[in-house]
Amino acid sequence: MTRFKRRLLWAFACLVALGALVLGGLFILNLDDADPRANQTAPPLVGHQLTDQIARGAYLTRAGDCMACHTVRGGPEYAGGRAIVTPFGTIYAPNLTPDHATGIGSWSANDFWRALHNGKSKDGSLLYPAFPYTNYTKVSRADADAMFAYLQSIPAVKQSNSAPQLRFPYNNRVLLYGWRALYFRPGVYQPESTQSVEWNRGAYLVQGLGHCSACHSARNALGGLDLKGELGGGFIPVVNWYAPSLTSDVEVGLGDWEISHIVALLKTGVSPRSAVFGPMAEVVAASLQYLHDDDVTAMAVYLKTLPRPDARPAAEKEYARPNEIDQVLTLGAKVYKDNCVACHMTSGKGALPAYPPLSGNRAITMPSAVNAIRVVMYGGFAPTTAGNPRPYGMPPFAQDLTDSEVAAVVSYIRNSWGNSATLVSPSDVNRYRSVPME
Structure with missing residues (x-):
């Protein structure tokens, strides 16, 4: 055998060994973080214990906002089908009702736990992280069991699930092994011993079910x-x-x-x-x-109590020359007087709870102005809640104001009453004109 062939075989053997190491690493990193009861069948709850567990599960699924994704607007609750649009394509939320053919009626509590905690379906297939199992993995087994008990108690709806519509190569589910190796480690929330019970409860909800x-x-x-x-x-x-x-x-x-x-x-x-x-x-x-x-x-x-960074984020560049800034703010002041002052007042202090303040409002002055732009163009609508049953909404102005006028009034608001932020350009506004509010 020539020296060249020996070197070629050696290189090939090294590549095979490296490939085996990579595959082995991916396999290890994707192993289930097993619960001690994962393969055990707990005695079924009955009577008031089961009733209490279902009630707790209903509360926890609310806390996790599960209905938002798993219910088509106007459709049966938790029957799935809502499109979750991502930069990689569209994923459709599955049916969580106890229908045996199309829902999770044939699942066990262990199967449900595996989905939340390990991001794997009943058949072992990897779930796409549009389902936030990277957060739900922190949920305790007891809470997962309660959620499952509740979902098993709701009316069964026969509604088939839709396959994901993802672009190549994201439609290749095997790539999730690599993604999970990089970005996912299963593990139930572990309380911080130096913090209070209240703090730990908040951390558990924010990091886990709340998936903030x-x-x-x-x-x-x-x-x-x-x-x-x-x-x-x-x-x-x-x-x-x-x-x-x-x-x-x-x-x-x-x-x-x-x-x-x-x-x-x-x-x-x-x-x-x-x-x-x-x-x-x-x-x-x-x-x-x-x-x-x-x-x-x-x-x-x-x-x-979350840590606060010391440095202020780098400011965006001003689009206007110094001699143009006064013109922009003057136009913005006029647009504000004609359209905004009746609600938000000359002082920018608004009138709570109907009209939120603009003065000192960091949601207005943060480096990204996209939210302020979109609210001016497409309106702003606070939610209807028990504590605010008749919320006021801000009307849209996209049909009345040009890109330059929207940019000017947002720039004016971001730089009045003690506010200080970069100006907004007409091109920033135009970028979102054809994209209505979700």
């Missing part, structure tokens, strides 16, 4: 969360909405908020500091308003 990081954290090109910047804000690309940072006080960080104001915002959608619009309004309306006061307070306590 799914929106409020940045994602990379593969859809993996930036865990170093968890809850540091993230752009929701298809919805074209920015979920602001819950850590940076330059954005909506809650470090200097009163606990009661955070609770009011989460529970009712309005507070003396701000109001929720866009995707967060749906979360409050469908989920958070139904949580117990002590749970919402626990979430507020936890959120208020």
Whole structure:
């Protein structure tokens, strides 16, 4: 055998060994984080114990906002079919009713636990992370069992599931083994011994069932969360909405908020500091308003203690020359006087709870102006909640104002009454003109 052939065989053997190591690593990293009871059948609950478990499960599925994805608007609850549009294609939420043919009627509590905790379906296939098992893995086994008991108690609906419609290569489910190796580690939430019971309860809800990081954290090109910047804000690309940072006080960080104001915002959608619009309004309306006061307070306590970054995010470049800034702000002042002052007042202080303040509102002055642009163009609608049963809505102005006028009034609001932020350009506005509010 020639030296060249020996080297070629050696290189081939090295590649095979490297491939085996990689595959072995992927296999190990994708092993189930097994629960001690995973293959055991617990005695079935009966009577008031079962009733209590189902009631708790109903509460927990509300806390997880499961209905939002697993119910088509106007359709049967939890019967699935709602399209979840991602940058990689569309995934359809499955049927969670106890129908044996199309739902989870043939599942066991162990199967359901495996889905939440390990991101795997009953047949062992990997679930796409549009289902936030990266958060739900923190849910305790007892809570998972309660959720399953509730879902088994609701009316069965025969409604077939739709296959995902993902672009190549994302339609190849085997690639999820690599994705999970990079971005997923199963594990139930472990309480911090140095923190209070209330703080730990809030952390459990925020990190787990609440899956707040799914929106409020940045994602990379593969859809993996930036865990170093968890809850540091993230752009929701298809919805074209920015979920602001819950850590940076330059954005909506809650470090200097009163606990009661955070609770009011989460529970009712309005507070003396701000109001929720866009995707967060749906979360409050469908989920958070139904949580117990002590749970919402626990979430507020936890959120208020999140680490705050020291550095202010780099500012965007001004689009206007210095001699044009006055012209932009003058136009913005005129547009504000003609369209906004009746509700938000000359002082920008608004009139709570109907009209949120613009002065000192960090949701207005944070580096990304996309939310302010979209609210001006397509209106802002706080959720209807028990604590705010007749919310006021802001009308849309896209049909009345040009791109330059929207840019000017947003720039004016971001730089009046002590506010200070970069200007908005007409091109920034035009980018979202053809994308209506979700």
